[in-house]
Amino acid sequence: MSVKTIIEKIKTYDFEVEEYKRIGQTLVLPSVAYVNLALNYLTEGNTEMAEEKLLSSALMGKNPEAYINLGMLKVQEKNFKEAKKYFLKALYIDKNNAKALCFLGNVQTELQEYEDAEKTYNEALKVDVNNKDIALNKGITLLRQKKFKEAQEVFRKICTPTEININALYFLGLIDIELGNTDAAFENFKFITKIMPEHADAHYYCAYIYYQKKDYENAIKSANKSFEINPKKNEVSMLLGECYMHLEDKNNCYKSYYGGAEYGKNNYFYQISFGLALQHFKDINNAKEKFEKAIELKPESNIGYAYLGTNCIERNELNEAIELFNKSLSIDNKDVTSVYNIGECYLQMGEYDKAISQFKLALDMSAKVVKVYGKIAECYYLKNDCDTAEIYFKKALEYDSQNITNYIIFAKNYIKQNNFEMALKKLQNALKMDENNIDILNLMFFVNYTLAKEHSSDYNREKAKEVAEKIKSIAPEKFIYSEEEKGI
Numbered sequence: 049m050s051v052k053t054i055i056e057k058i059k060t061y062d063f064e065v066e067e068y069k070r071i072g073q074t075l076v077l078p079s080v081a082y083v084n085l086a087l088n089y090l091t092e093g094n095t096e097m098a099e100e101k102l103l104s105s106a107l108m109g110k111n112p113e114a115y116i117n118l119g120m121l122k123v124q125e126k127n128f129k130e131a132k133k134y135f136l137k138a139l140y141i142d143k144n145n146a147k148a149l150c151f152l153g154n155v156q157t158e159l160q161e162y163e164d165a166e167k168t169y170n171e172a173l174k175v176d177v178n179n180k181d182i183a184l185n186k187g188i189t190l191l192r193q194k195k196f197k198e199a200q201e202v203f204r205k206i207c208t209p210t211e212i213n214i215n216a217l218y219f220l221g222l223i224d225i226e227l228g229n230t231d232a233a234f235e236n237f238k239f240i241t242k243i244m245p246e247h248a249d250a251h252y253y254c255a256y257i258y259y260q261k262k263d264y265e266n267a268i269k270s271a272n273k274s275f276e277i278n279p280k281k282n283e284v285s286m287l288l289g290e291c292y293m294h295l296e297d298k299n300n301c302y303k304s305y306y307g308g309a310e311y312g313k314n315n316y317f318y319q320i321s322f323g324l325a326l327q328h329f330k331d332i333n334n335a336k337e338k339f340e341k342a343i344e345l346k347p348e349s350n351i352g353y354a355y356l357g358t359n360c361i362e363r364n365e366l367n368e369a370i371e372l373f374n375k376s377l378s379i380d381n382k383d384v385t386s387v388y389n390i391g392e393c394y395l396q397m398g399e400y401d402k403a404i405s406q407f408k409l410a411l412d413m414s415a416k417v418v419k420v421y422g423k424i425a426e427c428y429y430l431k432n433d434c435d436t437a438e439i440y441f442k443k444a445l446e447y448d449s450q451n452i453t454n455y456i457i458f459a460k461n462y463i464k465q466n467n468f469e470m471a472l473k474k475l476q477n478a479l480k481m482d483e484n485n486i487d488i489l490n491l492m493f494f495v496n497y498t499l500a501k502e503h504s505s506d507y508n509r510e511k512a513k514e515v516a517e518k519i520k521s522i523a524p525e526k527f528i529y530s531e532e533e534k535g536i
Contacts, residue, residue, distance in 0.1 A: 111141070112138035112139075112141045112142045112145050112148060113138075115134045115135065115137040115138035115141070115148075116134070116135065116138045116145075116147055116148050116151060118134040119131040119132075119133075119134035119135045119138070119148075119151055119155070120151065122134060123151070123154070123155065128155045128158045128159050129159065131151075131155045132152065132155045132156065132159065135148050135151050135152040135155065136152065139152065144175045145175075146172050146175040146176040146179060146182065149168055149169070149171050149172035149175065149182075150169070150172050150179075150181065150182045150185060152168050153165045153166075153168035153169045153172065153182075153185055153186070153189065154185060156168060157185075157188070157189045157192060162189060162192070162193050165186075165189045166186065166189060166190070169182055169183075169185060169186035169189065170186075173186070180206050180213060180216075183202055183205065183206050184202075184203075184206060184213075184215055184216060184219075186202055187199045187202035187203045187206070187216070187219060188219065190202060191219060191222070191223065194226075196223050196226055196227055199219070199223060200220065200223050203216040203217075203219050203220045203223070204216075204220065207220065212243070214240055214243065214244060214247075217236050217239065217240060218236070218237075218240060218247075218249070218250065220236055221233045221236035221237045221240075221250075221253060222253075224236065225253070225256075225257075230257050230260060230261075233253065233257060234254065234257045237250045237251075237253045237254045237257070238250075238254055241254065241273075246277055247277075248274045248277035248278035248281060248284075249274070249281075251270050251271070251273040251274035251277065252270070252271065252274040252281065252283060252284055252287070254270040255267045255268070255269075255270035255271035255274060255284070255287055256287060258270060259287060259290065259291060262294070264291040264292075264294050264295050267287065267291045268288060268291050268292070271284050271287050271288045271291065272288070275288065275307075279307075279308075279311075280311050281311075282308055282311050282312045282315045282317070282318045284308070285304050285305060285307055285308025285311070285312060285318070286304075286305070286308070286312075286317065286318055286321040286322075288300075288304035288307075289301050289302075289304040289305045289321060289322065289325050290321060290325065292304060293324075293325045293328050293329075298329050301325050301329070302325070305318075305321075305322045305325060314345060315345075316342050316345045316346040316349065316352070319338045319339070319341045319342035319345065319352075320338070320339070320342050320351060320352065320355060322338050323335045323336075323337075323338030323339045323342065323355060323359075324355065326338060327355075327358070327359060327362065330362075332359055332362045332363060335359055335362075336356065336359045336363075339352055339355045339356040339359055340352075340356065342355075343356065348379065349379070350375075350376040350377070350379035350380040350383055350386075351376075353372045353373070353375045353376040353379070354372070354373060354376040354383060354385060354386050354389070356372050357369045357370075357372035357373045357376065357386065357389060358389065360372060361389065361392065361393065361396075364396075366393045366396055366397050367393075369389070369393050370390055370393050370394075373386035373387075373389050373390045373393075374386075374390070382413065384410050384413040384414045384417055387406055387409050387410040387413060388406070388407065388410040388417060388419075388420065388423075390406045391403045391404075391405075391406030391407040391409075391410065391420075391423060392423070394406060395423065395426065395427060395430075398430075400427040400428075400430055400431050403423070403427050404424055404427045404428070407420045407423050407424045407427070408420075408424065418444075418447035418448040419444075419448055419451065421440050421441075421443040421444035421447055421448065421454075422440070422441070422444035422448060422451060422453060422454040422457065424440045425437045425438075425439075425440035425441040425443075425444055425454070425457060425458070425461070426457050428440060429441075429457060429460065429461045429464065432464070434461055434464055434465050437461050438458075438461060441454065441457070441458040441461060444458075445458065450481065452478050452481055452482055452485065452488070455474045455475065455477055455478035455488075456474075456475075456478060456487055456488060456491065458474045459471040459472075459474040459475045459478070459491055459495075460491070462474065463491075463494075463495065468495050468498055468499050468502075469499075471491070471495050472492070472495045472496070472499070475488055475491055475492045475495065476492075479492065484522055486519060486522065486523055486526045489515055489518060489519045489522075490519065490526075490527070490528050490529065492511075492515050493512050493515040493516055493519065493527075493529050493532075493533075494529055494532070496508040496509075496511040496512035496515060497512045497529065497532050497533075497536065500512055500536065501535075509536055512533075512536055513533075513536060516529070516533050516536075
């Protein structure tokens, strides 16, 4: 600051001294009074005047409170670099000021200077060893670095059986979710809702855990409690929408999403979630708009491109879909789902060798993508390479035994080889999982019909009639062998 500026400041002191007197009942140092005056301006919402008074206080003398409050003003403005400077100035005056150390740790965390933040909190705890707020902030910094075990240790020290700290208990619940300990997390959040029924986030996480357990009814109850308390929480609208989607309740699903539309219009994940719900209910035009909006909001994320690609598959715009999946892979080259979906596009386009190449690449990227075996088998089946198809079908059933589609395609592969007995066995296995599946029933009719014709088998003839009657009782318009039925 120039000499001229300092002189100008001094000239105003006489006037300002009278101003600060109206704040306090007793005579205090001008620098302290200006802090009080600034705090008064803050309560009135006049941050500009508050900052001016705090700067005046800082000029008058060594008052760390002035710098701490200036730092807090900058934190409110999310100007963390400036805030850091003020907290450091406060510590220059008083290196053992626990408040300044704690706030400095906070802004270091916001600036992602995590190691420095940890050191700062440790210094603060040396000054004020029993301060749970400082320890809590240290735990949050560890949590933001995904140091879950270390953060867990900190929060457990704060929250003991004899002294419950709701904030620490809440963060312990979050850590348990991250570590897959959902039952322990649920107990924490449920306990919080009993002590603090208005804790919207605790209700939300109870709902989230119910959702993970596929208990959609209880998830909806807990989510509604959260939404009543805080209707601005986008995640609740999304969770409710997803629950209703799984329950095939289209009206309530859409109602949930539209209920959070105002708050979710600029929320990337809200747009994605709503888009998926719309696509689930075959409203592919509006789903496309949601995915495009998501890309507009966050073009650096691959997820929007990937889901817009699935929308293009629904539209049979397969080349466009491949472009979008490749765009997703250019952002995240580990996106195995996009690799798989490119394979699906090539399969639908009849380019089986390209499809096989993509499916095998997906398998190389992740052994967990077991549905790939069935797709590879299907490609070989469609290429009329029945022997290789059978190898992959066997692997498909070994790794993904509950996938009905694998049984259906496997049966078709045997039919192509005129091995109707084996085809019938695969269809019988599939029918145990879904006794009203029309695709399975149509194939069972055809296989029994063929065996009856070839072997003059009364047993197969009666089975064919029985299956035909069942199809006609469920969906007569979907019975594709009505002409063959006449010849039984």
